[in-house]
Amino acid sequence: MKETESIDEFAGKISGLVNNLSDLGVTMEDDKQVKKLLDSVPDKFLHVIATIEQFFDLDTTPFDQTIGHLKAYEERIHKRDDQNEEHVLLTMEGSSGGGNRGCGKRKR
Structure with missing residues (x-):
């Protein structure tokens, strides 16, 4: 399988x-x-x-279930990945805006 x-x-x-x-x-059984x-x-x-191999019997687990x-x-x-990408975009958007970047007192 390709990445x-x-x-x-x-x-x-x-x-x-x-x-x-x-x-x-030629018949290829589900387990194979x-x-x-x-x-x-x-x-x-x-x-x-690893989880599938640990918790399921590969000799009886249907192919379709494994695909699922x-x-x-x-x-x-x-x-x-989508959530991480969205977070990065929001972070970039927030840091690229102008506005008051300092933490000091505002002039009145």
């Missing part, structure tokens, strides 16, 4: 490959799909992968 690729895009590729294999008469997925995502997902967990984490990352 710029979303979980949805990557899951679509895996599903497409599984369908192509199926057309050739899940393990391939978890082995292929970027390091930024390492925390959620990764998408939820990805959305949380994007939300946090």
